Amino acid sequence: MSKAPTVVRTFDSAVFAHLARGRLESEGIESFIVDEHQVTNNPLTAIAVGGIKLVVAEDDLHAARELLDQRIEVSDTCAACGSTNIERNARGRRLAFLTLMFAHIPIGRAKTKLRCDDCDHAWRE
Ligand SMILES: [Zn+2]
Numbered sequence: 001m002s003k004a005p006t007v008v009r010t011f012d013s014a015v016f017a018h019l020a021r022g023r024l025e026s027e028g029i030e031s032f033i034v035d036e037h038q039v040t041n042n043p044l045t046a047i048a049v050g051g052i053k054l055v056v057a058e059d060d061l062h063a064a065r066e067l068l069d070q071r072i073e074v075s076d077t078c079a080a081c082g083s084t085n086i087e088r089n090a091r092g093r094r095l096a097f098l099t100l101m102f103a104h105i106p107i108g109r110a111k112t113k114l115r116c117d118d119c120d121h122a123w124r125e
Pocket of ligand 1: 080120121
């Protein structure tokens with residue numbers, strides 16, 4: 001058992017470092033970020049300090065690497081039949097965007113309507 005702090009990944013951006021940390025924390029792997037403020041305040045020092053580092057205990061290194069290497073795929077599936085043949089209707093978003101551009105007030109629903117092409121089941125996102 002080793003609790004020695006070990007760098008699992010380095011980043012140029014604090015945003016991506018925090019996203020990765022959130023991913024690890026969601027699976028119960030404790031982690032912390034090193035040199036975030038140094039690199040954010042003076043990006044030219046990123047090379048000197050080795051970037052923003054995401055650090056875990058040495059025991060968690062393998063699991064953390066596997067977790068961060070996984071791709072998260074999000075796909076819409078029909079709750080009624082399980083089909084992935086889904087049609088999106090973003091008309092409400094377009095209307096809200098257009099009214100925001102011209103009247104500076106968004107009018108319309110921001111939710112997207114989804115409809116299954118196989119069984120006609122419809123729902124909102
Ligand atoms: Zn369906």
